[in-house]
Amino acid sequence: MVSRTADRLARTLLRLAAARQPSSLRADLHREWVAELHVLAAEGRPGPLLAYALSLAVSRPAAAEPLAGGTSAAKRVLTHAVLVLLAPAFCYGLAVVSFIGMGVLRDLLFPAFLDHDVVYRLQAPSATVLALSFAVLVGWVSWWLGTQGPLRGVRLVALVVLVLVAATEALVNAVIGTEYGRATAVWLPGLLIAVLVAGRQARRGRPGRGWLLGAAIMAVAVDGAIVAQVAGTHAEDLTWHYAFAPLWLPAALADWSFGLPYPTAAELFVIGDRATGMPQLVLLLSAYAIGYAVGAARPAQAVAPSVAASDPDGSPAEPSGSGSAGTATSA
Incomplete structure (x- = not known):
């Protein structure tokens, strides 16, 4: 297990990373990231754990919601256009x-x-x-x-x-x-x-x-x-x-x-x-x-470096990892 300080810092970084994601993806992504965090914490690897959380916090957000998704997306695009113009x-x-x-x-x-x-x-x-x-x-x-x-x-x-x-x-x-x-x-x-x-x-x-x-x-x-x-x-x-x-x-x-x-x-x-x-x-x-x-x-960063894509039916896939990681998760 990792120290409580490292765990808290990693969770804070994950919350910051999730806050930068589109609202429609935020909850699912955060849930998947936390699952991967549990795997790394169970393996007692504070370095990779913090590096994983930090990479998510500074990586490029996932694709934004389409403009047809609602007024909020249109407002974001308009605000961005005004800032770039000025x-x-x-x-x-x-x-x-x-x-x-x-x-x-x-x-x-x-x-x-x-x-x-x-x-x-x-x-x-x-x-x-x-x-x-x-x-x-x-x-x-x-x-x-x-x-x-x-x-x-x-x-x-x-x-x-x-x-x-x-x-x-x-x-x-x-x-x-x-x-x-x-x-x-x-x-x-x-x-x-x-x-x-x-x-x-x-x-x-x-x-x-x-x-x-x-x-x-x-x-x-x-x-x-x-x-x-x-x-x-x-x-x-x-x-x-x-x-x-x-x-x-x-x-x-x-x-x-x-x-x-x-x-x-x-x-x-x-x-x-x-x-x-x-x-x-x-x-x-x-x-x-x-x-x-x-x-x-910049090339789009993977949403989660070690998290697989969602299943075709829309349910999030389980975090990828080695056999030991899967055992740790189920434990």
Whole structure:
């Protein structure tokens, strides 16, 4: 037998897992899971018991009830659609909050530093850190939305996400009058490629690799977007050193050339002026798009890793297991 603490923890995880399932399946699934839990507990295996319960708690829920099943299913789909539709606008709001937080932090640091240049140099890094923190949150929430939503298929998800991001980008640019057309023409196709790659990796059961590849593709795309946005800008005493263009993205995020001779102070000023807030914004939008794609494209987990499917007559099958497990259950 396992300890009472392990048993209670496993049962709590099972209740959490059952709460995430469709209401029509919840009771049957929980009953089957508890039966399997009894088998593992009787064998005195706390490690596999907790691993089993944890896998159910974090696995993807079973297929949701069909829309014809009732009003509650329709409400869930509608709520999901509204959240996905508003998510890109929410990312814009978080980008604005990041820069507001930058200003608040700057005002708080002014009295602490006699050299105000130090405070000014901390502005861009602080906005980037805030945006990165928000991006982690956005990525997790959008991943969860993807696992819960009705959208399936890597290409369909990529198309929907791209249309929503592009429409929001066009609307915001029209309202506030920003001129990021050349940059958008570079990073938006990059976002499509990143979402497709991340989704396909997640579909193959490698969501972590999907995140990494998607992030790497977007880093290249945003760096290219900065180059497209500032290329050809003329200013007094300004010479562009395009050989160092791969450093323009980290330089824009940190407002610093990291001790290297390029980009120069003049180049940094123009990059910051012509691409203000764009890298931080794309960071948030990318977290939303890639997170949703990875969540929606994940292969469906088995409802219970060691529980067989229901019998044709609808009665739940007995938990699968070895002969000793069956003996333990009957005991």
